Amino acid sequence: MALVERIEERIVKVPLESATRDGVIDELVGVLAAAGLITDREAARAAVMEREAKGSTGLAEGIAVPHGKTPAVKDLAVAIGVSREGVDFGAMDGLPSRLFFLIMAPPDKAGPHIEALAEIARMARSKAFCRALVGAGDAREVVELLRGD
Amino acid sequence: MDGPLRKLLVYVDGSEGSFDAVRLAVVLARTFGASLRAIAVVDTRALGELVQARIFLEAEREEYRRDLEGDVGRYLRRAQDIGRRKGLEVEVKRAQGSVSAEIKACVLECGIDLLVVGEMAQVRSRRDELYDEVDRAMRTVPCSVFVAKNGDRIEEIYDHLD
Numbered sequence A: 001m002a003l004v005e006r007i008e009e010r011i012v013k014v015p016l017e018s019a020t021r022d023g024v025i026d027e028l029v030g031v032l033a034a035a036g037l038i039t040d041r042e043a044a045r046a047a048v049m050e051r052e053a054k055g056s057t058g059l060a061e062g063i064a065v066p067h068g069k070t071p072a073v074k075d076l077a078v079a080i081g082v083s084r085e086g087v088d089f090g091a092m093d094g095l096p097s098r099l100f101f102l103i104m105a106p107p108d109k110a111g112p113h114i115e116a117l118a119e120i121a122r123m124a125r126s127k128a129f130c131r132a133l134v135g136a137g138d139a140r141e142v143v144e145l146l147r148g149d
Numbered sequence B: 001m002d003g004p005l006r007k008l009l010v011y012v013d014g015s016e017g018s019f020d021a022v023r024l025a026v027v028l029a030r031t032f033g034a035s036l037r038a039i040a041v042v043d044t045r046a047l048g049e050l051v052q053a054r055i056f057l058e059a060e061r062e063e064y065r066r067d068l069e070g071d072v073g074r075y076l077r078r079a080q081d082i083g084r085r086k087g088l089e090v091e092v093k094r095a096q097g098s099v100s101a102e103i104k105a106c107v108l109e110c111g112i113d114l115l116v117v118g119e120m121a122q123v124r125s126r127r128d129e130l131y132d133e134v135d136r137a138m139r140t141v142p143c144s145v146f147v148a149k150n151g152d153r154i155e156e157i158y159d160h161l162d
Helices: A021-034 A041-054 A110-124 A127-134 A139-148 B016-032 B044-052 B058-084 B099-110 B126-131 B133-140 B151-160
Strands: A067-069 A077-087 A097-105 B007-011 B035-042 B090-096 B114-118 B144-148
Touching: A021 A041, A021 A077, A021 A097, A041 A067, A041 A097, A041 B058, A067 A110, A077 A139, A097 A110, A097 A127, A110 A127, A110 B044, A110 B058, A127 A139, B007 B016, B007 B099, B016 B035, B016 B058, B016 B114, B016 B144, B016 B151, B035 B058, B035 B099, B044 B058, B058 B090, B090 B099, B099 B133, B114 B133
Parallel strands: A067 A097, B007 B035, B007 B114, B035 B090, B114 B144
Antiparallel strands: A077 A097
16 A cells, blocks of 8 residues: 555656666656655665665566665655666576666655565566566556556 | 443554544543553564565664664554543553554454554555455454544544543
């Protein structure tokens, strides 16, 4: 619930332009900044990079879930991106990542942060659904899939 | 405490909807002369799922567990404050585990007559409906469940309580 109720077209980017891990993170943080959901873009980016430095958030099946805690957001903020070419995100299966969920939460909102991540973990279990998201033609289609699933 | 409802339980998760539920539960408890208990749960089940899915590192699980414990403490203090403002002492229950299982256990253990929960989000996917822990609690508790809706109206009702 924490995730789906926050999904709207302005926080979804299809396709992503970046071809590197850092570039994708920067691009998705930029999506949140453009949507007015973060107050300090550099601090938000640094929080995600700091977490990524401890271990990749690239999962199997082409999904990556970069996330971080930062006071640069006032509430749980989510951005979604789809890469057509795939990006080396250091995923556990060694395959390029194509579907990205950037999750940022303020330090005092651990509950919604965990709820959103848990929703993605459940979603990631369905390979067919993830394939449908990766194959989405535009942001609207991603939103419809997520709300309808 | 010999009215038709003697023991009420309200679930608090930090959302404004859950605090609307606390306000309404305070009104109900005062009206029926019932006791009110508030429960908040550190969702260690979700933390475990995230480690299993490799979204969380083991160290992150511990860090977020501490964060959640802090959150739960704040939520319960706020629930107590909402009660005190209307002269009602709200007992609190901190739990950890699966949200629905802990709510159900508290209902059974304390002999709760009525569970009060906040309004569910309007935008929900089918997956949410399958996995929502409050939904599951509502389906599995052996007592009646009251869903608090319309926060503005609840605030008016709460404000009018002497």
